[in-house]
Amino acid sequence: MVRPENGAGPVKLAVKDLAIHYGPKSALAGVSLDVREHEIFGIIGPANSGKTSFLRALNRMDLHTTGMRVEGSIHLDGRDVRKWRNVYALRRQIGVVFPLPVGLPLSVYDNVALSPRLRGIKNKADLDVVVERCLTRAALWDEVKDRLDSLGSLLSGGQQQRLTIARALSQDPKLLLLDEFSIAVDPVTTMRIEDILRTLKDEITIILVTNLVQQARRLADRTAFFLSGEFVEVGETEDLFTGAVRDPRTRAYVEGRFG
Amino acid sequence: MGVWNFRSGTLAMSGSPQDLGAQLDRRDLAWFVDKAVQALVFLGGVSAIVFILGIFVFITKEGFGFIAGRFDIVEFFGSTRWRPTSEQPTYGALALIVGTASVTGLAMLVAVPFSLGAAIYIGEFAQGRTREVLKILVELLAAIPSVVWGFIGLSIMNPLIIRLFDVPVGLNVLNSGFILGLMAAPIMTTIAEDSLKAVPDTYREAAEALGATRWQVIRRVVIPAARNGLVAAVLLGVGRGFGETMAVLMASGHSINLPTSVFDSVRALTATIAAELGETAVGSEHYRALFTLGIFLFVVTFIINLTADLVIRGIRKK
Ligand SMILES: Nc1ncnc2c1ncn2[C@@H]1O[C@H](COP(=O)(O)OP(=O)(O)OP(=O)(O)O)[C@@H](O)[C@H]1O
Ligand SMILES: [Mg+2]
Numbered sequence: 001m002v003r004p005e006n007g008a009g010p011v012k013l014a015v016k017d018l019a020i021h022y023g024p025k026s027a028l029a030g031v032s033l034d035v036r037e038h039e040i041f042g043i044i045g046p047a048n049s050g051k052t053s054f055l056r057a058l059n060r061m062d063l064h065t066t067g068m069r070v071e072g073s074i075h076l077d078g079r080d081v082r083k084w085r086n087v088y089a090l091r092r093q094i095g096v097v098f099p100l101p102v103g104l105p106l107s108v109y110d111n112v113a114l115s116p117r118l119r120g121i122k123n124k125a126d127l128d129v130v131v132e133r134c135l136t137r138a139a140l141w142d143e144v145k146d147r148l149d150s151l152g153s154l155l156s157g158g159q160q161q162r163l164t165i166a167r168a169l170s171q172d173p174k175l176l177l178l179d180e181f182s183i184a185v186d187p188v189t190t191m192r193i194e195d196i197l198r199t200l201k202d203e204i205t206i207i208l209v210t211n212l213v214q215q216a217r218r219l220a221d222r223t224a225f226f227l228s229g230e231f232v233e234v235g236e237t238e239d240l241f242t243g244a245v246r247d248p249r250t251r252a253y254v255e256g257r258f259g
Numbered sequence: 260m261g262v263w264n265f266r267s268g269t270l271a272m273s274g275s276p277q278d279l280g281a282q283l284d285r286r287d288l289a290w291f292v293d294k295a296v297q298a299l300v301f302l303g304g305v306s307a308i309v310f311i312l313g314i315f316v317f318i319t320k321e322g323f324g325f326i327a328g329r330f331d332i333v334e335f336f337g338s339t340r341w342r343p344t345s346e347q348p349t350y351g352a353l354a355l356i357v358g359t360a361s362v363t364g365l366a367m368l369v370a371v372p373f374s375l376g377a378a379i380y381i382g383e384f385a386q387g388r389t390r391e392v393l394k395i396l397v398e399l400l401a402a403i404p405s406v407v408w409g410f411i412g413l414s415i416m417n418p419l420i421i422r423l424f425d426v427p428v429g430l431n432v433l434n435s436g437f438i439l440g441l442m443a444a445p446i447m448t449t450i451a452e453d454s455l456k457a458v459p460d461t462y463r464e465a466a467e468a469l470g471a472t473r474w475q476v477i478r479r480v481v482i483p484a485a486r487n488g489l490v491a492a493v494l495l496g497v498g499r500g501f502g503e504t505m506a507v508l509m510a511s512g513h514s515i516n517l518p519t520s521v522f523d524s525v526r527a528l529t530a531t532i533a534a535e536l537g538e539t540a541v542g543s544e545h546y547r548a549l550f551t552l553g554i555f556l557f558v559v560t561f562i563i564n565l566t567a568d569l570v571i572r573g574i575r576k577k
Contacts, residue, residue: 059468066386092470102465105484114479115469164465171469 009037012175012205013058017072018231020053020062027053031072031231033224040197040206042220042237044213044253049226051209055177058207059094060087076175092119095168095204099180101160103152108135108144111152111163115171130170138166139196158189165196176206182215194219213254217241225250318557322550329544330551339517341531343545350548352555354515358432358525361518362507363500365436370444370496375489377444378451383477394452401445405505412438412510426522430512433521438510439503443496450495454488455481487570494567498560504529528552 011034018031028050035041043051053068060081062068074081076093084090092115104111112131121127131148135141140162144155152163161181168176178197182190197206197219210216216223217237224234225247233247240254329350338351381393412434420429458481466476482489504527512524513534532549539546 061464061467064464064467088470088472090470091468094468096465096468098461098465100461102461104462104465104480106480114466114471118469118471118475118479167465167469 009039011035012037012077013207014075014078015072016075018054018057018074019071020050020057021069021071022053022065023067026229028226028229029231031224031226033231033234035205035207036222037205038201038203039221040201040208040219042216042223043207043209043226044211044216044223045226046228046253047211048228050229051226052179054226055096055179055207055209058175058177059091059096060084063087092171093174095171095173095176097161097164097168097176097178097181099183101157101164101184103155103160103163106152107149108152108155108163109148112166112170115167119171134166134169135163137169137196137200138162139192140166158185161185161189162193162196165193169200174204176200176204177209178206179209180211181208182210182212190215213256217254225253227253315557318550318553322547322554324542325544325547325551326554329548335551339515341515341526343535343539343548348544350551352528352552354517355526355528355531355552356555357517358511358515359501359507359527359529361432361525362435362439362511362527363497365432365521366439366443366500367493367497369437369440370447371493373440374444374447374492374496375451377448378455378489378492379477381448382452382455383473383481397445397448397452401449403442405442405503406509408438408442409506409509412506416510420522424522428512428522428524430510431522431524432511432518435507435511435525435527436521438506439500442503442506443499446499447492447496450492451485451489454485454492457488458484491567491571494563494570498563498567501556501560501563502529504533508533528556532556 013035015034016032018028019026020028031054043054045051056062056065056068057070058074058076058081062070070082076090081090104114106114109131112134113127116127116130121130132141132145135144140159143159144163152160155163161184165181181193185193194215197208200206208216208220217240220237222234223237223240225232225240227249232250235244238244240250243251331350335350335352336356337353338349339354340349340351341355342349377393377397381390381397385393413430416434416438417429420426420431420434462480462484463476466480471479507527508530511527511530513526513530514524515526516523518525532552536546536549539549
């Protein structure tokens, strides 16, 4: 494994010269960054800056998006994600949480059990174990343990978002991608989920896309700044806020003096 | 009296042009149009209901004389002897009911896998141009008149069945069921495809992000989410099969039989009415008996369509 110079964790994800196009239109360009194992890596930037596109390139959702083209290289654990013949095996290593909770039209239990079932686990007792463990890790177990059979979409918005986190965890991902998870979630639930992420960090690497710069400050070890499809820079999160960064635009953005 | 000025969208009063005119604008015209359209739609809706009720009343009235008099429920549903023109007429509809049911049943065996497969291919796999072309093709198929299907049954399927299976006649359950299945498949495909399309893409993406393969996404997420619409598609197909007349009349052989194999000729309820009604005297017992068949058909298709409707409503509630 590649060791970064400052001796933090080994590199989990190495992105080099990444560019993303939709048809002739460029959505993101010039991204080179390393995400280290067991860190929370923040990505900030205003709307339309290419954050979601970046995440989609990581788990190869570009395959299902007509016109989406990805150039450059992305290595997960030293292996180029585009060399995986079996993208499904790649995606199993990556959990994704979407901006708006996507409760599949299934029961709470079945939402979390879906991925284990896809993997081929049929035994009810085994599934029970996975479901309870994931819901507990997502701090949802106590609230739903008596209504596992009701539809996931009947939970409150904040509960649904934790359900999607539990579902993302159900495949034991090595990498967890969160895309503006707090967009439809109240502040209290947001804080709870942030606590969950701090705990999860010990086991998995997390990439956190957020439109709240303070959230990045609270959680992220290092943060990258994207602006209108341009990769501006990456650095220790604190440096972004204390001004020890090179680009004045970053400072302007985190201080809310923008546009 | 005011004069509406369409260009500026104001209502000019003859006496004091400024007074009211300044306060009215284009939205007031829109409001008026709204009300007028509302009234028209209401009239349309009411007259549709009136017509349907009228038809129902007419059929019931014509059939009632038979139901109240000669009708014998045991004979009607239990006997296969439909002999309305013999010296001692008997009105056993069992063979007709079984004929319709067996043809419809076989039609669904053909149409369900065919249409669901086509809907899944068009909705989930086909992309861009292919998809559009296929959708147009399916709609074209749905527009083929039933007499043309009957013609295909008579002139293509009939000799084909005789040759392939070495049977004396090719006009039978197999022929008419197959024809009817092909006939019902396009409309079923369209409805099924619509209900697949109604499944939000976010579901697919969420499942794909879990490492589900294309087929797993369809089987585990898309089909369960679209289930009600798919059931409705099948039920509407069944309704279509029950009510179809011309193609069945032409391809079924039209002989009264309790079929024991798909190679037996049968006769359908609808075909019986179509073939015999023209030769009966209005108001005669035979005439009223045919209307009784009509009531029976009406009730059955009504129940099927109502079920389909309730199932579709079930989707919306979720
Ligand atoms: N499926 C697509 N087809 C075409 N263009 C797309 C598609 N998805 C994204 N884009 C374009 O790519 C650019 C970046 O979009 P992206 O969703 O990555 O931004 P974002 O940083 O996530 O924004 P937000 O903060 O609003 O979520 C936008 O100009 C958008 O229009
Ligand atoms: Mg986004």
